Amino acid sequence: MSIEIVDFGSFGLGKNEPSAIEIERISTEVIRALTDIGFVYLKNTGIEDQKIFEVMDICKEFFMLPSNIKQQYAHTVDSESLGHGWIAEDKERLNPERPADLKESFNISALSPHVKWPIINTNPEFRECLESFFKMCQQLSVKILEVIALGLGLERDFFINKHQKMGSNKNPTTLRALYYPSVQKSSMQDHQIRCGEHSDYGTFSLLFQDKTGGLEILNRSGEYVAAPYIQNTVLINIADLLQRWTSDKLLSTVHRVVLPKSEDKMCKPRQSLVFFVDPDNDVIVTCCNGLQKYPPIPALQHIQGRLNSSNVTKS
Ligand SMILES: O=C(O)CCC(=O)C(=O)O
């Protein structure tokens, strides 16, 4: 089973409401893919490849700085800057059974004046570039929340109402720029990979990757299949809270990032950008189809619990 590609062009960024037939086509196709495999490629979303690669290039300038400089922008968790900042290599393992992931990241959640930003003289400047990309992802996510609600036969603003505070400290939604450095295979620990097996925690994620490859998803037959870069698309995957919200109709699929299988002793670096969409802090997730398959849970409690358990020093 391969991941479907759905044309989102008529409802992409900057487009007004398409016809009723067209929005029904999009929601039916999206829900079918998310029910079968939990991942879908959206084509023509209005977030162009050129923009994505520009953001990645600017992020790379940051990742190339010496660690002692990046350390000044290290991730801290407090009420104003929830999750904002740099996370060094060896700090996270998304699968606790494996050694630390071979990656570093820069995270932006609250677009707050209180958080620290590096100045690296890029054009546009790092902060401006990431904040504007955050807003584009947020706008696209609102459209996707609408499409999902329609496809499930709910009120069209059912999910939008629960994601109104993205970009503030009242919602943990995060844009994460990832850098997977080049790796000398001989220096790796046993069973170490770029990003361990996991499912995402919140509502859904928008995933943008470079052309290096390595992302794999676990299909229903229990096999890992590649989810490669496809031109002019955004890869969407359902996360745990939306699976629970829909009583397991939409699937939060396990995925990972492995090193290319080539014989080369050295693997080249890889970059990706992930926009993790989460509900507002005060949302209680209650099954939306009346089945009551799971008891209600506070969204933030679930997300914080999962974030804590991915931290190498705490597990
Ligand atoms: O880098 C990627 O392609 C995927 C990363 C990922 O799954 C995550 O950070 O949750």
Ligand SMILES: [Fe+2]
């Ligand atoms: Fe993920």
